[in-house]
Amino acid sequence: MSTVPPTDALSADARHGHRFLLIGKKTIFSYHLGLYYVPIHAFQLITRFGLDENLRTTYLTDLAAHEDRQVYYSLFSEGHWPLQEIVDGTRTSLPVELERVTVDSQGGRTFTPLLPAVDATCRKEDVVHYRPLDPAAGYPDFLTALAFGQDDEVHLAHRLDGAPNWDEVITTGNPQGFRPGDLAPAGTVTVPTVKDPHGAAGKSPLTPGTAYEGAVGDRKVTFTAGRQGWWNTTSLNQQ
Structure with missing residues (x-):
């Protein structure tokens, strides 16, 4: 290794x-x-x-x-x-x-x-x-992200579960329904309309400019996928 x-x-x-x-x-x-x-x-x-x-x-x-x-x-x-x-x-x-x-x-x-x-x-x-990475962890059924930011500037980082995987951070547009407690500590957002690829995605499952509905627990949030601030499928998975 x-x-x-x-x-x-x-x-x-x-x-x-x-x-x-x-x-x-x-x-x-x-x-x-x-x-x-x-x-x-x-x-x-x-x-x-x-x-x-x-x-x-x-x-x-x-x-x-x-x-x-x-x-x-x-x-x-x-x-x-x-x-x-x-x-x-x-x-x-x-x-x-x-x-x-x-x-x-x-x-x-x-x-x-x-x-x-x-x-x-x-x-x-x-x-x-802050969370250790576990390559043996299972994959979620749907796209799962970590929400962080402040006020109206909300970012989503793909939550890294099992390996191989993809590492991505985007900035959202028009975020609605997010509360300060969803951003610090970073809250888990599930997007039930986007299935998790269960592997290293070839490209982002989120299309820039497209509006999505997600959930923080039982509460609905909405956002538009915006600029990508990071993407990695190579060194992330290298053994």
């Missing part, structure tokens, strides 16, 4: 560390790049970091210039330290480098540095989801 992600999950010099995808504009969340078969990365984590103002501005400006392309943004933090340190509060800061993640026509990813390392702060109370 390999303990190193394939090259499309690493920068050109194959440095070792954690990556966190940047999600959102008004409130910026960080979504950990999880890998089922690399123990130090086998977690689905969503949190908020305290970000340097220059980093925030650079991210938002670059996103505005590339929003119509399949481009993502990540923070790279060197070192294989346990993510549990963020969750239990023993780690209060980490060095992060801002990267633009560009996807080519074959699905390969290139990580382009935008800013050198600056310190980001982290607080355990800003963690909205």
